[in-house]
Structure formats: C-alpha cells, structure tokens
Amino acid sequence: MNTHVNVSAPAAGTAPATKADERLMANAIRALTMDAVEAANSGHPGMPMGMADVAAVLFNRFLNVDPAAPDWPDRDRFVLSAGHGSMLLYSVHHLLGYADMDIDQLRNFRQDGFRTAGHPEYGHAAGIETTTGPLGQGIATAVGMALAERMMNARFDDDLVDHHTYVMAGDGCLMEGISHEAADMAGHLKLGRLIVMWDDNGITIDGSTDLSTSTDQAARFAACGWHVTKVDGHDPEAIAQAIAEARQDPRPSLIACRTVIGYGAPNKQGGSGVHGAPLGADEIAAARKELGWPHAAFDIPAEAAALWCAVAERGAEARTAWEGRRKAHPDTAAFDRHMAAPEACRIGKAMAEHRRALLKDRPKVATRKASEMALETLNAAMPNSVGGSADLTGSNNTRSSKMRPVTAEDYSGDYIHYGIREHGMAAAMNGIALHGGLRPYGGTFLAFADYCRPSIRLSALMGLPVTYVMTHDSIGLGEDGPTHQPVEQIASLRAMPNLDVIRPADAVETAEAWELAARSTATPTLMCLSRQNLPTLRDADHDASQNLTALGAYLLRRPEGARDVTLIATGSEVEIALAAADLLEAEGITAAVVSAPCFEAFERQDCRYRRTVLGDAPRIGIEAAVRQGWDRMLDREDAFVGMTGFGASAPAPALYARFGITAENVAKTARELLA
C-alpha cells in the first residue's frame, strides 16, 4: 500500500489545500527568510522568497518526511541544489517542527556554533539530505539518490522502498557542466521518481540570464529523455498539477517554475540585487505590507503553524504505516543488513583469507588487477557493494565476475556504467551513499580525479564512505603521455581533509586497502593503483590477519643493526626502494625500507610508532610524483626521488629511466646524502 498523498486523492486526515492556505505557508518561508538574512546581515533572500510557493505546494501535497524520525529510510528526499537558498530549507524545517531547528537557530543564521550554516551542511541538522552550495552538485547527487531508490526497490519491493527525490535547482545548477552528466545519466536510467523543480527566474548574480545563456532548457532536458513542463511558479494549482503529472511520468521530470526572484519585496523583486544581500529594514517593512504579513520578526501566526504542522503529521502517519509494513515483511533482516554499517568482522575474516592466499601465491600483477582480485572476495562478502566505472571498466578492473549491470529495464544489478562522466559518477556515488542501503565504489584514471574533484571534496566534507578506484597512477602508464599521467594529483588529494589516499605497493597492500575502505564509515577512500605489474613484496610468513596498511606506513625491510639511511616509498616505487637497498647493501650501506601506502593513516599513529618507522638516519622519499606532501616526513636536508614537472609519452621503463626514478639513482642519492 502506498500512503503517498497526491493532488487528486489526498490521504485521510489531510485537509484539502486551498490557494490561500498555501500562500500563507509560503509567506511564512518568505518572512523567516527576510528576517534571518537581515539578522545575519548576510545571506540570500532571493531564491527562498521566489520558490516559497513551490515549496509550500510540494510539502503540503506531496512530500513525506517525519521530523520525529528524520532518517526514516523510505522518506521522500528533498535536495536544495541551489544551496545558497538555505533559508528555504531551514524555514521549512522549523515550520515542520524538526527538534534541532528551533527559532534560535534561525535568529542566529550563519553564526558560529549554530546549525544554520550559510549553505546547508549535511550532518549539521536533521533532515539536511546533502551538502549543497557548489552549484550543480545537488542535482547530480540527487541522481544517485534516485538511482539508489530504484536499486533498493528492485532488491526489496514497494512496501519497503517507494519514495521520490525532489530537487530545487537554479539557473546556476543548470549552467554547470555537471548538470549535463546528471541529466544524461538520469534520462538514460529512466529515473522517473526524480523530479527537479527549476527556479526559472531569469536572474544570475551578474544580472539577467540573457547575459550569458540562451539555452532552451526544456528542449535540452527533453533531448536527454526527460519529461518537461513549464508552470507559473506562483500559481499553486499549476504547480500541484505539474508535480502530479511528473509523478505519473516514467521519465525523470523537469518542472520549469517561472518565478520572480525575491517575490514579495516590492521594490527589489525581479532583480539581481535581491539574490545575495539583505533587503534592509525599509524593504522588509514594504514586503510585510505587500505580502499581508503584519507579524513581528520571526513570529509565525498560529494558522500558518497549524498548516505546516499538518504536513508533519501526514509524514508521521506515512512513516508509521511504513514501520508496520517493515515489521510484516519477509525480507526485513536483509533490508536491515543493507541499511546497517559494514560488517567489520565478516569483511575482516574474508579479506584475511584472501591475503593468506596472496602471501602464498605471490602474484606479480598490477595493483589495478589486484584490486579486482580483492573485489572478488569483498563483493561476495558485502551484499550491498555497488561498483562502476566512468567508461573504463576493463582498465580500472572494477567489475568483479558476478556483477551485473544496472539498466533502466532492470535495476537489480550491482554494476553501473557511469559513462564518460567522472564528475557525475562521483556525485552519484555521494547520492547513493547518502540514500543508504548501498556502498558505492567507482573508477577512472587518477589524472581524471581532477574532473571529479568538487564531488570528492563533498564526499570528504560530508564524511561519506565512498571509494574511488583511481588507476594508471603515475608515469608508469607509459605511452598515453602527460595528459594522462598524474604527477601532482596524489599531492593534491592528500591535501584534502578527511580523505584517505592509499597507494598500495603490491597485491597484499591492495587487499588491505580494500579492507580499510570497506570498513570505513565516515571517511572516503581514494586508491591510486598501477597500470604496470608489480611483484608481491610482503614476506611470505607475514601474519595475514594483520593489516599493515592500516598503520599507514611500516618497515618492510628492517635491518638487524643500525640503519645508515631510510628509504620511504609508495606504490610502484617500493620495488625500486628494495632494489636500491640491495645495491647499497653490496656497498656496505644499510638501508631500511619503509612502505608508506597511506600518509593520513600514518599521521594518525602515535609519535612513538612513527619514530620507530622513520628512524633517525637520513631519509629519501621515493614516489613517481611531485615532492609536495612528502616534507612532513622529510627534513630539508633529506632527499626526494620523483617528478618535478609533467611526464612524457614513452614506454614506462623508458620514462622511469628518463626521470631518474631507478634503484641506481636512489642508491646514488643515498651515497651523496651520506657523503
């Protein structure tokens, strides 16, 4: 049974909406927005005031959320892609009665220590489904949410998973390139439960949209397989009719809502000045008159409060009905297992077994291949792992043997062909992780981490356990040349807070990296994997139950006596460090070799362990990338063997020789350092 209310058949207990009611509900949003932005002397009144009518209709007639259970799995999702309009969201949440969004939060909009950040921040307050603000991210994240909804629905059924994803987007969201990736993906996958309401107000910061765009957005989205309608964004019945139609259509929907930015501010509405600045006391007074809103600042009349309260009550009823269905459902245990945190023990056991086999077999494979081998085990142990690649499946080795593609005709698979859309993929993975129930990973070449960096940043900022499988991680990819060879990407990613960058040296470390990624709950993981084959380096008698990558760095070759020099390397360069140590040993120079797959994890170790690993001898860092980021482990007088500029096109061995990233050069550098 579906308890969703819609315009033609309101559920019992919900009074039929009247135009006057919804205008009152909308004006409550407008008033709170004006007042909060004025109090902060900072913020964006234009969008919330312009889209208030759309929000009132959407919440009043369609959207089911329960403020008492903000994480209820089958709630409708609401994404404010135009995140600068945060006061719309905060106003609605206050009016709906979210416990952590009291009037003090609104009075202290954008102030230190309050939940009402300038842009909605996931985790700061209940019901914020995703962090938005960087334009276009919301719509692209919502594609992942809507896809996750269909995938979970296919695994379970309508009784457990059956909701909509609603997005409010602005002109900026639709101008950003990521919107194309999102639109194409949603249209292709026929995500009919994704409904985007575009705030078509004709205004951007610089002025009229005529200054910079003339795209027919309706035609453009139709070309991507969307259902498109246009409505007067201040006509509740038209809005309701459009949303009802969108819900019926099997395609994703774009509703172009023609609005007046800053609606209600009589002297400023319709202009770019109202987008991102307080209205000022005079204009607020004029707006109160214009809107027929005689109430004091932050004051909500009982009638408006009651209308919003009814919305929350309808949501609570829907949630209660769902709880009943959940209890009665035969698949509740499987559903709960999907929704729960990763099963650390089960994963750890499976991966230890896998490592044991690797230590015995000692394969010489590229770490991208080792990753595929790890995924064979991991995906078998995790029922909700979802793979994918931005059209590099065979190169990224992201598809384990039992995976089946997700298609518009059959959402029951677990592998997503994201297409040549790195940015859209990363945002969709954020959406899948935010939706809950599924654990996404996706691949591309490491050089193209740049293409999806804004979404990787949101993974990190929101603390989402998304895994990025980035292969072809250095000049070791060879002939494709400088555009495809990452030299600065590893450093640039290590610079990002709350992102674990792991560059494993062999199949064992790769398996360990996957174990860490799979168990992570609040940190995304980004793996840098080689194109070229690498030998198994870990001692065959190593205890397979111990995950050394978890330490971030460890002594791979520990001399018996004192060391003369410490060689620290990652990934494909650890093999080179070991060979250099051999060369040095022949000359009577004792070198310790440290494998350092994850700098972030090593930083988290206590300083005693760190000192034990790094030692007091002179150090040489070795990585086929720029030095930046290494200096936390190196002193000024220490040395670094790596890259100082962009790469070149040639077979990998020629490039390693050309750029001096060889055992011979490391040994020579050590000799010079010790001289």
Place this chain on the structure above:
Amino acid sequence: MNTHVNVSAPAAGTAPATKADERLMANAIRALTMDAVEAANSGHPGMPMGMADVAAVLFNRFLNVDPAAPDWPDRDRFVLSAGHGSMLLYSVHHLLGYADMDIDQLRNFRQDGFRTAGHPEYGHAAGIETTTGPLGQGIATAVGMALAERMMNARFDDDLVDHHTYVMAGDGCLMEGISHEAADMAGHLKLGRLIVMWDDNGITIDGSTDLSTSTDQAARFAACGWHVTKVDGHDPEAIAQAIAEARQDPRPSLIACRTVIGYGAPNKQGGSGVHGAPLGADEIAAARKELGWPHAAFDIPAEAAALWCAVAERGAEARTAWEGRRKAHPDTAAFDRHMAAPEACRIGKAMAEHRRALLKDRPKVATRKASEMALETLNAAMPNSVGGSADLTGSNNTRSSKMRPVTAEDYSGDYIHYGIREHGMAAAMNGIALHGGLRPYGGTFLAFADYCRPSIRLSALMGLPVTYVMTHDSIGLGEDGPTHQPVEQIASLRAMPNLDVIRPADAVETAEAWELAARSTATPTLMCLSRQNLPTLRDADHDASQNLTALGAYLLRRPEGARDVTLIATGSEVEIALAAADLLEAEGITAAVVSAPCFEAFERQDCRYRRTVLGDAPRIGIEAAVRQGWDRMLDREDAFVGMTGFGASAPAPALYARFGITAENVAKTARELLA
C-alpha cells in the same frame, strides 16, 4: 577578399575533388595509423580510421593551413578533441609536409624523444593547435579560439582575421560536462565559425554507447542554439555538403558524422576492441586488402602524396594572399602589437606608477578590490587584455571601468560574461590564449578552482599565460561556510607544475602580482585574493620600481640584530604575523616577518637569497589553509598556524578566533617553540 575554398567554388589551382581522390587521401591516414599503432604496440586506431574520410574532405576542400608557416595568424584552426586519435593528426601533418613530422616520427609513435606523443601535445610539433586527450577539453578550448577569432575580427576586419575553427569530437567529448558549458557558451555567443564534427560511431571503451547514454545529441545542441546536421561519415559528398552548409549558417554547427569505428579493418571495425589497441598483423593485412592499399608499411603512393600536397599548396596560396592584405592594411601595427608578446617595459612603467600611488595612499582594501585597482591601470596599458568572470563580476572585481561586454551582436568588447561555467571559462581562456592576439583573465571563487582544475592543468602543461583571478581565498570569506572556503585548494594548486600561485598580502603586492602575470609568457598565474579588507603593509618609502613579489618571498620586517624566530605568512595572514611580532617584541622576543606571496618564485631564487630571507632561527608558517606545501620552508620541529580541516559558517573574525589564526596564538606558538 576571401580566398577560402569551398565546395561550390574551388579556388584556382585546386583540382576539383573526386570521390576516389578523397578515398585515397583517407586511406593514407588509415594505413599510417594502422602501421604506427602496430609499431608502437600501443595506441588508438579506431578513431583515425573511422574519421579518415571526414578529415580528407575537410582538408581537401575547406581547411587552410600552410605547413611552411604553421603559425600564420589567419590559418584555420583544427582541434582534435578526441585526442586519443592523435595518429589522424600526425598522419595529416606528415602528408601535408610539415617539416618536423617526417616518417621517422610516425615510425616512432609514442616513443621517448619523438614528437608523436600518445595524445597531441601543444608545442611538441608544429601545427598542434592545443593539447588534447582529457575528453571534452578540445571542444571547450575551440570555443575560446572561435570567440577570439570574432573578437579580433571586430577589432580589425575580414582582411586580417577571417578563419574557421574545426573540431573533431567523440562520444566521450559530448558526454563530459564541460561540453555543455562549451555548447551553451558557443550558442549564446553565436560562434558561427565553429564547426564540430562529431564522430558518431556508437562505441565507447565499455562497449556500445547504449550502455550509458541515450541523449539525442542533435536535439541537445539545437536546444543550445546550434545548427545541426547528420551525415554518413563515409560519404565524401555528403560530408562536403554538410561542411559547406555549416559555413553558411550563422550559428555554431554540429555535424553528426555516422561512422564505423576502425573503418577498413574487416574483422574488427564497428566494435569497442578497435578503439584503443593495435589491430595485429593479420588484421592489418586484411585491412590492406579491404581498402585496396597494397603498399608497404609507412609507404605512401605518389598519387596520394600529390593530393595532400595540393592541399598544402592551396594553404600556402591563401597565406601569401593574406600576407599581401596584411602589408596593405592600415591597422597592421595595431594588429602586430596585439599578436606580439606583452610590452614588458610599458607594463612595468605603468605598474610602478600605480604602486607609487598606493604607497602614498595606503588603502585598506580587500585584495580583490586591489586587483580591480591594478586592472584599471593595467588594462589601460594593454590593448589586448580580455577580462571575465564566471558570473561573479561584482565579487571577483574583474571588470575595470572602461571594459565593455562581448556579445553575439557586438564582439568588439573586452569583457566576457562566462556564466556559471568555471570549467568552460578556463578552457575558453586557454583557447583565447592559443589563438593569439588577446590576453585573457577570468575570475571565480578560489574554492571553485576545483571546478576548472582540468583546464588549469592544461594552461600549465601548455605554458599559456592565462591569469586566474580567484577571490574569497580562505575562511576569511566568512558566512558562506565550508563549501565556499578553500582550505586545501592553495596547496593543491601549488602542487601543479608550471603554475605560479600568488597570494598577495596587500594592495601593493596585488599590483606586483598583476605586473608579473601580465608579463608572463609561458606560465599561467593564479591569484588568491581576499574578500576582507587588508591594510597596506609595505613601507611607504619602498622603491616603487622594485617588484618584491617577483622574489616570491622577502623580509617585510627585518630586525636590526639577530632574530629569535621567523614568522612566514601569505595574504591576509601577513597582517597577523606583523601583529604577532609586535606582541613578541613587547616581551623581548625578536621576530622577523617574511611575506611569501609566491612559493614558486621563491623556489626559483638562489639558495643564498633564500637563506637570507628564511634565516636560521626557528620558523612559524602562517596561512589560513592546510600545512601541505609549507614544509619545504619548515623543518619538522618548526610550527605552523593554519587549518587542519574544513572551515565553518560564521563572520570571519569569529572563524579566525575559532581556528586560532590570531596574533595571540602565533605569539604563543613562538614562545612554545623557543621554550
């Protein structure tokens, strides 16, 4: 007079093309491609073989280049956006007789020390108009080229500037988000001389395009204001007709060329396997039979060579005719001045004058405002400066008072409203710089450097003097919160080779930064500018003719005697360092203060200067950003005052206090360091 040849009226001396001729010309491309990829045992035969017929027609009937003068300003531009098909470009250049593209280059495709890199690299060989490979970049860069052509045409006239920009793009280019930004921009600006030939082969690396996309590309581009046609990409007359029509249409054109990927390889064509792997000896033999090409590997029959030679001759004639028009033209001097390297003396003089005024007036302004002040002077001194912003003109302060917008109706302006398209803006700026004649700069928020990073990378890789004006450069932007506050971006950009990142501390350093950016010829500059006001710090009696920012770092406060501690800061934190030095002085601790606006420039100084500046005393780095990148100047025992995670939403002073980036905390840190 226009000497362009077109299909209906061939120029004198060009034999009318026949279908057989162009098939022969195309097969020469196919054969060279097969042979070179086979020799390299690596590369992408699919695209060059599929698009060979289109290339033959385009060059044979339309495109004017002169291999003897590859940089002739009014040549047509050819951009291979699907850069993996580099053998198409190399084959054509070899056949046209480019001196640096002899057969040895093709025989050594993708080998160390040869010009024939895996993807076309700007500067590696003559006639490579731009570096391509990261998908979508070519089409977006071409938008900048086509825009520059119209802007230069508006400044001069048809006699001096009157050419086309042709692009070959693949499915990947059109799936990438940047293609939307490019398409919207080109359609809006009515760049009718931009003609994109889409290799519509229905294949991506993962398999059929049906796996990941169902967009109606023709409808999509039409929605963006493009002229669109579809042709059989193996029918020369149809191709010629489509190009001729595209040239007549005032809108940018997309020609969907339906092709068979790897056309001519009888057993492999039409499948994804032919995209990126050598065909193998057997298949090459079969293809030779299929194509009626009995010649040995790398052997070109005289008849085919003659046909290609005629194309080069037509180009040479067109170029000679242009030289004649140029000599006779009244604006030749102004044109040459546009095309030449920046006038260092003139710029230096104007900016020294500006600095002199600043040292006297000592304004307390945000460095973004100081940037606008510098641009008032600079834009007056540079006739070919072209500004713009990704819809943040008023926030980035990028438009100086005399600038006029560039519009589809009037290209004579010098300010571009790039719209909410950071990625498209950066790529377009690359295209403008590559075209020649104009010097582009453009603005956005520093946090959104992430959105255009792949194009910034290409600026750096190609060595283009593009200037990025990135404002709101830290938590100092305040209330907009973590999504808008860069903390890791500065480090991530400093990691990029050949990019000068400058973070000026006051109006004087900002003016110095602009002087450096304006005089740069082979390195892009990225400025990090504050939202908040900053006092003038430089001594009033400083010699205005001396640009201290050029040194990268310098002693702003040099104690008379020995120093106890060195405080090193950038941008808005230099003021804090000075205040901390005052606090310490009161306690009898002598602090030197180093302003370090440009790490890259400082690295270029000799070690003696560096030692003089940094001194031997303990050091504290101060920057409202992550520590990464600072360790080149700090030892392990040195300290850093900055950010360790993402920011927050609150007024700037509250954030500085919350994160401990204050004079008091710096002084405390110094005391602890000295204890």
